[in-house]
Amino acid sequence: MQSITIIGSGLAGYTLARELRKLDKETLLTIISRDAGDFYSKPMLSTALAQGKDAKTLVMTTAEKMAEQLKAKIRPHTKVTALDTVKQKLTIDNGDVVSYDRLILALGADPIRIAFSGDANDDVLSVNDLDDYAHFRAKLSDNVKRVAIVGAGLIGCEFANDLLSQDYQVDVIGLGETPLDRLIPVEAGEALKTALADAGVHWHLGTTIEELNKDKSGYRVVLQNGESFDCDLVISAIGLRSHTELAKQAGLEINRGIVVDSLLQSSAKNIYALGDCAEVVGQVLPYVMPIMHGARALAKTLTGEPTDVVYPVMPVIVKSTLHPVVVAGMIYGNEIDWNIIKMDDGIKAIAFNIEEKMIGFCLTGEIVNKEKQALLKELQL
Ligand SMILES: Cc1cc2nc3c(=O)[nH]c(=O)nc-3n(C[C@H](O)[C@H](O)[C@H](O)COP(=O)(O)OP(=O)(O)OC[C@H]3O[C@@H](n4cnc5c(N)ncnc54)[C@H](O)[C@@H]3O)c2cc1C
Structure with missing residues (x-):
């Protein structure tokens, strides 16, 4: 049987591997990941403070144990730098070239960053994986009391909620007039805004950062609406963009994500995409439930039963426990x-x-x- 190679050890890569092993115990399975390959639940990154977890204790299963459980070869800390769709070969960052029979791109998404004027842009953190989270917690333990979050979407609101639970002073800056304005109606956004404000969030809505500078005690944030305030740490949570670079270089069809059909098949033979990197029949759905449904369908397809992904109604739950x-x-x-x-x-x-x-x-x-x-x-x- 043809082997299967998955690039990515996030929820998409590992969920697919699990679903595959339910159907087929024997096919050679390799998982390549540029990170440590430990299994964790990414949604917990924005609730970990309240749950008393850190980057180490968020790990649910180590890469070693995952390899055992999945009967897979896992190559952690291994970045794929190029993809040859004709020869069916991958180039690894150490220069190795490896062949694949069937390849699944489970590459995730990258935080969108905007460059702020001022001298502190490089200090702004994004938190999108365990390494980022370890860095964030190390910064927090460095006498930080006031945290500014840029972005009032799902991730920004959840981090605000989590930081409040540990008595940090939180400022949230958002372009919309209400939080989650691209997801929920204004009245619902107002209700969330009021509940978090009552708990201590300082909202700066309908505006963005004009300038961000270091000052002796932390950072000085100057907003476009003329307001300014001081803080000790700045997090950017303005959104994610599907990780398409590798696929684009290889000539795969790309739109907002790696374009795939309802079988999760990309424009290149024997290459599929799943998770935050994929645009499935015109939709990028960067959430857990679409990954679960996609992984189940793709596992069947890869084991000889072509299966379209069909999504049921999938609620998005914002883990803002205060509201x-x-x-x-x-x-x-x-x-x-x-x-x-x-x-x-x-x-x-x-x-x-x-x-x-x-x-x-x-x-x-x-x-x-x-x-x-x-x-x-x-x-x-
Ligand atoms: C803070 C936060 C909270 C969230 N909360 C929720 C929630 O409550 N509910 C919900 O449904 N969704 C939530 N989400 C979204 C959800 O977590 C994601 O949709 C999901 O985790 C994405 O999984 P993935 O496997 O596609 O991507 P990732 O987990 O990002 O995995 C990508 C993998 O690809 C690897 N990789 C990338 N490029 C290369 C390369 N060139 N070579 C080798 N490896 C590579 C990476 O190392 C990584 O292992 C949240 C997201 C965040 C950031």
């Missing part, structure tokens, strides 16, 4: 009429399309737990 948020449905790129109900314990928002059909919902606060399941059921009908 939880859930959003689900076809609310992106559609004309939506939101029916907003303000309740004592949160916001209930139902999305209708122009035919007045319910196509999604958003809940915030206490009612997330009370109403989520019923609304998910209703949406699936």
